[in-house]
Structures are given as structure tokens and as C-alpha cells.
Amino acid sequence: MRGDLGLVMLWMLSAAKECDGTSPPGKPALVGCRSPEKETFTCWWKPGSDGGLPTTHRLYYEKEKEEGIHECPDYHSAGNNSCFFGKNYTSIWVEYSLRVVAFNALGNASSDTLDIDVMKVLKSDAPEAVTVLVDENLNTPCLNISWKRPSKVDVTKGWVSLTYELRVKVQTGLDWMMFTEVAQNSLRMYNIEPGVTYEVQVRCSLDHSSWSDWSKATFVEVPGYFRNQRLVWTLVFVFSLIPFLAAICILILKRKLVKQWILPPIPGPKIKGLDAQLFKSGRSEDVANALIANQNFPPTSVCMDQTEEYLLVSESNDWLLTDPYRSQRKKKSLLTPSDLNLDPEIQREVSTPGHSDREKSKSSEDEKDDFTPTSRCQSKENMSNTEPLLLPPPEKHQNSSVNVVNEDAALLQTTCENVVQAVAGYVDIQQGENTQEVGVEQWAYSQVKEVDETILLIKSHNLPVSSASQPREGSVAESVPTDYSRVKEVKGDNMVILHKDLHKSLCKKKEALDTEWTNQNTKMPHSSDCSKGMCLEMIGDGYVDSVPRFSTE
Amino acid sequence: LPGLDPLSAVWVGIICLVFSSRLSTMKAASICPNDQTGCHLLPLANLFDRVIQHSARMHGISDDLHSEFELYFLPSKNQIGRVSRNCHTSTILTPNGKENAQRIAREELAEIILKLLVAWRDPLWHFHQSMSQHDEFTNFSSNKSLEMSDMVHELRKGVLKVVEKMQMLGIISNSVGDTGSPEALLTSDSAEWRFMKDYDLLYCFRRDSNKIQNYLKILKCRIVPKHGC
Numbered sequence: 001m002r003g004d005l006g007l008v009m010l011w012m013l014s015a016a017k018e019c020d021g022t023s024p025p026g027k028p029a030l031v032g033c034r035s036p037e038k039e040t041f042t043c044w045w046k047p048g049s050d051g052g053l054p055t056t057h058r059l060y061y062e063k064e065k066e067e068g069i070h071e072c073p074d075y076h077s078a079g080n081n082s083c084f085f086g087k088n089y090t091s092i093w094v095e096y097s098l099r100v101v102a103f104n105a106l107g108n109a110s111s112d113t114l115d116i117d118v119m120k121v122l123k124s125d126a127p128e129a130v131t132v133l134v135d136e137n138l139n140t141p142c143l144n145i146s147w148k149r150p151s152k153v154d155v156t157k158g159w160v161s162l163t164y165e166l167r168v169k170v171q172t173g174l175d176w177m178m179f180t181e182v183a184q185n186s187l188r189m190y191n192i193e194p195g196v197t198y199e200v201q202v203r204c205s206l207d208h209s210s211w212s213d214w215s216k217a218t219f220v221e222v223p224g225y226f227r228n229q230r231l232v233w234t235l236v237f238v239f240s241l242i243p244f245l246a247a248i249c250i251l252i253l254k255r256k257l258v259k260q261w262i263l264p265p266i267p268g269p270k271i272k273g274l275d276a277q278l279f280k281s282g283r284s285e286d287v288a289n290a291l292i293a294n295q296n297f298p299p300t301s302v303c304m305d306q307t308e309e310y311l312l313v314s315e316s317n318d319w320l321l322t323d324p325y326r327s328q329r330k331k332k333s334l335l336t337p338s339d340l341n342l343d344p345e346i347q348r349e350v351s352t353p354g355h356s357d358r359e360k361s362k363s364s365e366d367e368k369d370d371f372t373p374t375s376r377c378q379s380k381e382n383m384s385n386t387e388p389l390l391l392p393p394p395e396k397h398q399n400s401s402v403n404v405v406n407e408d409a410a411l412l413q414t415t416c417e418n419v420v421q422a423v424a425g426y427v428d429i430q431q432g433e434n435t436q437e438v439g440v441e442q443w444a445y446s447q448v449k450e451v452d453e454t455i456l457l458i459k460s461h462n463l464p465v466s467s468a469s470q471p472r473e474g475s476v477a478e479s480v481p482t483d484y485s486r487v488k489e490v491k492g493d494n495m496v497i498l499h500k501d502l503h504k505s506l507c508k509k510k511e512a513l514d515t516e517w518t519n520q521n522t523k524m525p526h527s528s529d530c531s532k533g534m535c536l537e538m539i540g541d542g543y544v545d546s547v548p549r550f551s552t553e
Numbered sequence: 554l555p556g557l558d559p560l561s562a563v564w565v566g567i568i569c570l571v572f573s574s575r576l577s578t579m580k581a582a583s584i585c586p587n588d589q590t591g592c593h594l595l596p597l598a599n600l601f602d603r604v605i606q607h608s609a610r611m612h613g614i615s616d617d618l619h620s621e622f623e624l625y626f627l628p629s630k631n632q633i634g635r636v637s638r639n640c641h642t643s644t645i646l647t648p649n650g651k652e653n654a655q656r657i658a659r660e661e662l663a664e665i666i667l668k669l670l671v672a673w674r675d676p677l678w679h680f681h682q683s684m685s686q687h688d689e690f691t692n693f694s695s696n697k698s699l700e701m702s703d704m705v706h707e708l709r710k711g712v713l714k715v716v717e718k719m720q721m722l723g724i725i726s727n728s729v730g731d732t733g734s735p736e737a738l739l740t741s742d743s744a745e746w747r748f749m750k751d752y753d754l755l756y757c758f759r760r761d762s763n764k765i766q767n768y769l770k771i772l773k774c775r776i777v778p779k780h781g782c
Binding site for chain 2: 038039065087090091092093094117119154155156157158159161
């Protein structure tokens, strides 16, 4: 009982003592230290209970390998319950041993020691002045993020290095885009969406130690459309519109052409080679030309124009009395092998190549008609007996030249056998078919009287007479023709009377005759003394190369 | 030579002289046409960058190893007082602040770096040896210790090259690079490191590699400040 009372008394006394409110201070605790730039550092502590009495706190530290206990140099710069170690008091790579002691009137209390190395407590401030801009100048728009280093940190001496880290997210989103190990003070971010607000934060670390706090969030709004995109599209639209409008204008202006091109007119019927314009003029000759011009008829050999040369040869003199050629009508002239008389008046007509073609074309109509000067075609009735040698009828235009210029061997045979009853008429011998190269083409006539021998008028088509006239002449000159008719008498300029004694074989060889022909033909234009018509050259002693060399047996 | 008259010989001689002179000048200033912008120091800056990168890597490896040791052995923080943590390189006086590092001479700074590198050559080698013998260490740690040991060798060679280049350019005097004194230092302290525990050794090396890296950076920014400081 008494013991219990004593205990109660003691307890009451102690309680009475506490009821004063004073006690020694509680034990403080060091919270931590931090160096923002690797040159200074600050430590904070948390005080314990103060025991109701004013208490002071003191920080004591010891440095590695330094003797002595030092007290905190600066209690105020960093705020309450802190100790700031300035540059002079900071040593890197040195261990500090810190403790805080709380003092009051009744006692003191010491905290636990804290060992720190400044290198371990590096933590910088957040980067400053974070600015974000939307960069539209480039083809792809981007966010241009830039910031400044924390102001306290000095990176110029190489003492400390800063590394940055960024994070970006859409304001309404949840996922951050991280950009690590950024050494520069700026960053470009692509792949941004238009019409979205972005949030950007930056932090840094000193010498790869712990990271600083994130900077305050910076917001940026990306416009809904991009300016350069709109400009590009408007430009494209305008420039594509210009050629379109131009095309439409062209189409309207040239609508006729377009219509023609799209719906081409159907061509009417057309005869090949026929010019319809000629029909429109209405002239009959034009129509005829149009119809016939392109027919490509071979030229009629016997049809000649007005100027043609021919030589009349007859045996009897009484023949001369007639005036056969004056009127240019058909003549009854005979050509006998014995006597060849020449017409005193020979109508000489020189044929020109130019005319011959026209004559040929006209021969078809004129031949049937009278024997006009313009036409030398033999009429059918005259030469009916001498079929193979006669001039062709109008229908046989193709054969006209052939008849005269007879290349056919068969025909040659027939002519040899037959007796040509040349009543009257002329035989046109065409020098060369369609040969107009040298203007030597001439028509050689022979008037055929009644002859009971065959008349051989052969010309080989192998001989290019006109063109080779020159050399022929030379060759001819050498070879003396064998068949000649002796000239009885020469009368005047244009008449020669031949002898009767012509002994020639009818069917001579082709070559010989050809040579004769050529002789005669080639020599024709060359003598200047001659009159317009055929010229008979005097060769030798009175022998003459007569035009048509007939040889009769 | 029959075709070689005296005049052409003279020309050939002149051309040869020009070429040889050009070659000799080329050796001296190969990259920079003019020295106005400090361009001639570009090769030195590049050398510095390389050694700094090397030292950064070395410090990274040492940091990793130290953290690994802490994980494996979990030494209580209070267990190791500051007394026992006595690195064998503490005899080398090193600047401990930015101002101090700026204040001392460049040659002295270079010499300190070399001293540190020399001092750690053998301990790291032995550390690696002891590492590889213990089975409880992973291959990862063993490779790192070997790499660390090699890096110290390479870095020392690199720093010697930088010093040589600086001496060639006339930036620092020729007093640096005496291989005699570091060796003497090593022999006197040779016994100390053998008594260090592995963990302490790693702690000390981590700190020293950080010092080396920092000193190299400061040296670069003092000598070639325009090239990335």
C-alpha cells in the first residue's frame, strides 16, 4: 500500500514537471542534400520536437581525410532548417559526414550522421524558357521545341555536362512521346496532326546523375489546315483550270474543224483517173478528154498530123499527070518494082513529134472520115486488100503501129507470100514507137500502086532507130546497102525517076531490110540540101536509097 | 639522255624542288589553310574527344560494377566508415573543385591524370584475376573487370599521345610524361592496394575514373576551348 502510494507520488511529480511544457529537444533528422551545379550544395533537416523551449539546430560535418569538425557555414541562404555550403566549402569527390544537433535549455539532441559525396547528390533545376512553335515553312510541318539550360549551371568550362530529355503528348491523350539523350537545346518533332493541342515538357541531368524535375508544361495548338497546303491546292486548281478553259475556247472557235474531224464527210463515188471538174465546164472536148485522156491507148502509128513527109514513087509517068497530092486526098498511086515514079509535087509534111501524139489521139475519129491532111491514116477501103500491111481500122488502134512496124514473124511470112494488092493508099511507117527522144521521128510514106508482088514493109522493133540514129548512120555508111534502085532521071527538086530493074528478093532477111530502113530513115534529116520532104541521097552512081524498099522477085 | 638539254633539266629541277617543299609544308598543316580560327588545333581537339569518350566509358563500367557489388554483397552503409575507405591513390593530390582545377597548371593537371592511370593499372589487373576465380561472379562481371583493366591501359596510351601532341604544338612544356616518377610512386604504394577489399577498390576506382574524365574535359576546354566546350 505504501509502495504503491510512493509510486503514485513519483509519477505525479514527474507529470507535474512535464506540465511545464519544457523538455530537451527532440532528435532532428537530416532529410537530404542537393547540389544543383556541382559547385555548391545544400542540406536540409527536419527538426524534432522542440520541448517547449526555443531550440536551435546546428549542423556539424566532417570531411574525409580532414581533421576537425566544422559547422555549417550558412544557415540562412537556403531557408529554414537548411545548411548551404558555398563554393569555398564544397569539395567534390570528398565524403562529408553530417549531423544536426538540436539545442535548447534543457538539453540537446543529435541526429544520425549522413555521409554524402557531392557527386552523388547532383540534381539540377529544370530547364527554363521552354518554347514550342509550329513550323509551317517546310514541306512537312513540325513542332519546333527549344529551351534554355538552367541558369545556375555553367557548361563552358567542361566541368559539368548537361543531358536533356523531352516528352510530348496530345493534351487529351495519355501516352507520352519520349525523346532521350538530347544534347542540344532544341528539337524538331514531325508527324504532328492538325487541329490538335500538344503538351511539352523538358528535364535535364548533370553528368548523367539523377534527373531534374520536369519543366512546366508548355502547350501549343496546331492549326486545322496548313497554310502552305491550302496555297498549294489553290495554285494547282488555278493552273489546271487555265488549260481547260483554253481547250474549250479552241473547241468553240474551231468547231467546224472539230465537227469535220469527228464526223468526217463521206466521200462520193469517184472514177479513178477521172476528173469530175471537167464535166462541169460543159465543153464537149473537155468531156472527151476527161473520158479518154487516161485510157492509155497506145499511140496510133499511122495517125499523123498535117506535117508529114512522104515520097511518092511510081513507075509510069502518066501517074504523074494526076495530081494526087494536091488536094491531099487519097491517091491512086502504084508502086511497082520496076518503075517508080515520083510525084512531081510532093507534099512534104514534116511530122513533128509533138503533133504525132495528138494525131494519134485523133486518129480514131478521123480515120474513118476522109483522108484529110491532118490525118494520115489509111482508110479501110483502100487497104482492104493488104490486110497485114494496111493501116488498122479505128478499132485496132493498138495494132496500128504493129502493122506497120511489124515485128511479128508470122506476119512477115504472110507478107512474103501474099500478093499485095495495094490499090491506093499510104503506108505509114512509124520510125519508132513512142520514141520522142530525138526529134528524128518521121513518117515515111510510100504510095503503093498495084503491085503483084508482096510488099515487104518490115521494121524490126529491136532497133532503137531514133536514138541510135547517129551510130547507125556511121555503121550504115560503111555497109553499102545492096538493094538499090537505079535512078533514071531526076526531075526537079523533089522527084526522082527510078529504073525498073529491081531484082530483089521479097523475103529478105530481116536484118538487111532493117538496115535498109535505118539507112533510109537516118539519112533522111541529115542532108541540108534537101527540101522539106524526103531527101534521096545520091550514092554512088545513080543509086538511091529509096524510102520504101520493096524488093520484089 | 640525248633529248635532255640543260634548260629542260633546270625546269625539272625546279619542279622537283617545288614539290618537295610542298610536301614538307603539307605535313605540318595538312588540314588547315590558315590558322586564324584555331583550325590547326582540330586534330588535338579530336584526340581529346576520343580520350574523353574513352574515359567516360571506363567510368560507366566502373559504376556498373560498383552497383553490382552493392547488390550482391549488400554492405550496410554504416558498416564502412570513412576510416577504412582509404584509397591508395589518396596520396596523389587532386583538385577537388572547379576553381582549383582551373587554377593549377596544365602540365600539372596532365601529370595528375597520368599518375592516376598508372596507379590503377596493376590493381585492376589483380582485381580481374580475383574476380575470375570466384565462381559466384557472373561472366558479365568478369568481362567488365577485364574490360576495365584493358581500358586503363588504352587510356594511358591515349593520354600520353595527347600530351605528346600538346608538347609538339608547344602548348605545354616537356616536363610531363616522365614515366620514371609514376613508377616510383607505384612501387612505394604497391603494398597498400593489396589490402583493400574488392568493394573498396571498386569504390575508389569509380571515383578516380570520374576524376580522370573530369580532368580531361577541363584540360580540353582550357587548351582547345572553341571545339565544343
